[in-house]
């Protein structure tokens with residue numbers, strides 16, 4: 001039976017043609033993505049779903065998508081897809097990481113000019129025959145400081161355009177290295193310095209737990225009076241009520257907003273405000289970008305559905321059909337090792353070393369390295385995948401070293417990941433047992449044996465009595481069941497670690513009680529995208 005694909009958002013006809021040419025049945029229903037109930041009713045008939053940002057691929061939709069094998073996002077942001085839910089169901093989620101970046105960067109620049117010179121208001125007034133030459137006094141862009149928050153693909157393109165416009169560019173991005181900043185010609189700064197210095201601020205981060213509400217009353221207060229803010233990334237990055245208050249007080253002189261907290265935005269309170277230029281999520285809306293992303297998503301989805309080849313998948317490594325069964329558990333292992341360090345690291349990463357010991361040295365280490373890097377940087381870049389992770393890491397000047405060696409210990413093979421930042425070094429090792437499940441076997445040089453669960457709590461402490469009791473009691477009191485409790489120490493009374501595998505998230509409000517214990521140095525809840533029994 002031919003695979004069936006549903007295109008539920010507006011896509012260039014190129015995509016439909018490619019699916020047909022590859023022998024795939026395709027239904028092009030560009031308004032269906034907005035009709036949740038109808039989509040729920042029909043999704044069970046499809047092997048592939050091609051979307052943009054309007055279709056919300058929720059856990060509920062995934063539960064109804066009994067045949068679904070692949071979701072293809074013709075664009076970059078995948079915050080409208082519940083990736084853990086898709087992964088749990090074995091559904092691949094792919095995006096087209098570069099196809100619309102230039103177009104989106106150009107939109108940010110266009111909004112910056114529109115706000116600086118009040119072009120939309122001047123245009124409306126002129127069309128009304130008013131000739132209000134004295135009403136629209138703008139500001140020059142030349143010589144002004146542009147603050148870029150998020151210097152990834154789009155942010156970097158914005159930087160090059162802004163430099164061409166003779167702006168001074170400062171950028172904040174935890175993954176931006178000094179050398180990459182130098183190469184781009186931007187000044188790498190901390191967020192507070194960016195807020196203090198920028199005349200214009202433009203946002204180019206994905207929407208993640210770390211970036212949500214990054215522009216709020218507190219950060220607005222730290223900005224220059226008369227700052228102008230551009231958002232072509234995601235609405236959730238700005239607390240809209242706080243921006244409105246800052247616009248009303250005159251703290252913010254203008255804003256160019258392409259994306260909104262709730263979309264489609266039809267009655268947002270920003271509408272009608274003076275010096276607020278709004279567009280309906282048009283960042284990627286050029287014929288060039290739409291051709292790029294439609295062609296790419298259709299080819300990637302067809303390759304997967306017809307040949308089983310995987311490219312640009314967010315939740316699945318690119319591996320051939322032959323090596324897949326043996327490699328797959330180790331890919332997951334590499335990813336969780338990366339994810340562990342990614343979740344506990346806040347400062348910029350300088351070097352990564354991946355050691356393959358014994359049997360793992362004979363595997364497709366390229367795929368394993370990509371998986372480790374994707375896991376490592378995903379806490380900062382939600383949309384990163386195994387294909388884009390190595391490029392992102394290279395662009396940020398992070399040195400990646402691979403070491404292979406013969407079997408050296410009791411395990412047939414294991415992987416050890418060591419990550420250096422400016423201030424410290426972290427290392428973690430793990431292996432897979434015959435059940436195919438990843439296990440942590442060494443953290444901070446301390447041996448242990450820990451199953452990997454979706455929800456975990458990691459503590460570092462001095463080896464003293466009472467830690468098990470403290471953690472056990474707090475979990476019990478808060479109704480969090482402990483599935484597994486792993487401990488390790490370097491020597492009696494020395495440095496110790498504990499890893500709790502929990503049946504639910506460790507409550508944030510109880511963390512302070514853990515950290516208050518005199519023997520605890522740090523306590524961090526962790527999450528891993530792993531399937532559980």
Ligand SMILES: NC(=O)C1=CN([C@@H]2O[C@H](COP(=O)(O)OP(=O)(O)OC[C@H]3O[C@@H](n4cnc5c(N)ncnc54)[C@H](O)[C@@H]3O)[C@@H](O)[C@H]2O)C=CC1
Pocket residue numbers: 075076077078097100101104149150151152153154155172173174175176204205206207210211232233234258259281282283284285380381383384
């Ligand atoms: N308006 C529109 O139509 C479009 C919007 N987008 C949005 O733009 C976003 C960025 O796209 P790309 O540049 O391609 O992604 P990217 O992954 O290349 O770059 C994102 C950058 O944000 C940085 N970042 C992560 N957390 C950060 C934080 N807390 N503070 C500062 N920087 C942080 C990352 O290190 C990375 O360098 C997408 O995730 C998407 O949401 C993308 C295309 C079109």
Ligand SMILES: O=C(O)C(=O)COP(=O)(O)O
Pocket residue numbers: 052053054074075076077078100281282283284285
């Ligand atoms: O690619 C992205 O992340 C975008 O936001 C573009 O969204 P769209 O495909 O135009 O709905």
